Amino acid sequence: MPAIVIAIANQKGGVGKTTTAVNLAACVASTGTNVLMIDMDPQANATSGLGLEKKSGASIYGVLLGQEDINSIIQHTDYDNLDIIPSEVDLCGAEMELSKVENHLVRLRESIAPIKATDRYDLIIIDCGPSLNVLTLNVFAAADHLVVPLQCEYYALEGISMITRVLNQIRESGVNPDLDLLGVIMTMFDGRTRLSRQVVEEVRNHFADRVFETNIPRTTRLAEAPSFGQPIIYYDPYSAGAAAYEVLAQELLERLGLAERAPELDEVPPPPAFADFKAARETAAVVPISPAREGGFIVPPTPPLL
Ligand SMILES: Nc1ncnc2c1ncn2[C@@H]1O[C@H](COP(=O)(O)OP(=O)(O)OP(=O)(O)O)[C@@H](O)[C@H]1O
Numbered sequence: 415m416p417a418i419v420i421a422i423a424n425q426k427g428g429v430g431k432t433t434t435a436v437n438l439a440a441c442v443a444s445t446g447t448n449v450l451m452i453d454m455d456p457q458a459n460a461t462s463g464l465g466l467e468k469k470s471g472a473s474i475y476g477v478l479l480g481q482e483d484i485n486s487i488i489q490h491t492d493y494d495n496l497d498i499i500p501s502e503v504d505l506c507g508a509e510m511e512l513s514k515v516e517n518h519l520v521r522l523r524e525s526i527a528p529i530k531a532t533d534r535y536d537l538i539i540i541d542c543g544p545s546l547n548v549l550t551l552n553v554f555a556a557a558d559h560l561v562v563p564l565q566c567e568y569y570a571l572e573g574i575s576m577i578t579r580v581l582n583q584i585r586e587s588g589v590n591p592d593l594d595l596l597g598v599i600m601t602m603f604d605g606r607t608r609l610s611r612q613v614v615e616e617v618r619n620h621f622a623d624r625v626f627e628t629n630i631p632r633t634t635r636l637a638e639a640p641s642f643g644q645p646i647i648y649y650d651p652y653s654a655g656a657a658a659y660e661v662l663a664q665e666l667l668e669r670l671g672l673a674e675r676a677p678e679l680d681e682v683p684p685p686p687a688f689a690d691f692k693a694a695r696e697t698a699a700v701v702p703i704s705p706a707r708e709g710g711f712i713v714p715p716t717p718p719l720l
């Protein structure tokens with residue numbers, strides 16, 4: 415099955431795009447889904463947030479200009495099922511260079527086509543920078559779905575009006591007629607303030623069920639994790655932020671039709687019959703500790719009855 419490509423975008427800065435991209439990628443990957451993260455922001459926050467150093471020449475720059483093979487720039491992260499194409503500040507230069515080449519809006523789509531077509535990755539998550547520049551337009555042209563994080567603050571809706579305008583332009587211009595808004599994620603939610611609750615309500619009135627049910631809480635642990643190069647599920651697995659991104663990842667997988675179906679009740683194997691259980695317990699009760707030592711047996715503590 416070809417990989418599904420998701421863009422995490424909002425031209426407003428500091429709304430939680432990178433935090434969401436990094437943590438969703440890690441949570442989804444931890445379920446056994448193969449994920450490739452592409453960092454398309456020259457600030458390279460997703461790169462450092464996943465524990466990689468920003469290195470000159472390591473970004474997708476050369477690939478976009480047709481000078482490098484995409485497979486040569488993919489790197490493993492320290493986390494299972496999670497690879498990355500990192501970014502670094504040189505990617506700023508790609509902006510100007512790209513404007514000079516042919517088909518400059520579809521360079522990313524063409525670049526990732528070879529990996530999208532194979533079954534190496536189930537999901538490709540792209541983190542965008544905070545502007546609607548040529549790099550971001552390339553992401554919109556390459557993506558199947560758009561996910562927009564909105565910060566729970568007064569001006570949240572202003573940010574999204576521009577995104578939806580660009581989304582419509584991209585569709586209507588024929589660059590990517592199938593691009594859809596998969597969902598809006600409310601970030602930095604503080605349930606104690608009326609403002610947060612009002613903003614969520616207003617955004618839900620506007621976007622109805624396009625808004626993900628899971629709100630991401632504002633927590634210091636989420637803000638600290640990137641400085642350790644760790645997604646929150648590894649930095650503080652029992653925190654509220656980790657729980658929120660894990661539930662959000664499930665919601666995302668369900669929306670994409672990639673969630674593992676929970677077994678129906680009649681598919682769950684029945685517990686062992688009591689006789690079997692008793693027999694198993696009696697056999698396990700006496701275990702040789704050393705075959706060489708005559709009579710060397712140990713009786714482990716009796717397990718509690720069910
Ligand atoms: N839920 C949260 N709770 C607390 N702090 C958060 C949360 N989400 C993000 N932050 C912090 O807010 C700041 C901005 O977040 P982030 O970098 O994810 O936003 P961004 O939209 O990617 O920004 P940019 O537009 O610059 O790329 C960071 O310092 C981040 O650690």
Ligand SMILES: [Mg+2]
Pocket residue numbers: 431432433455459542543
């Ligand atoms: Mg960012």
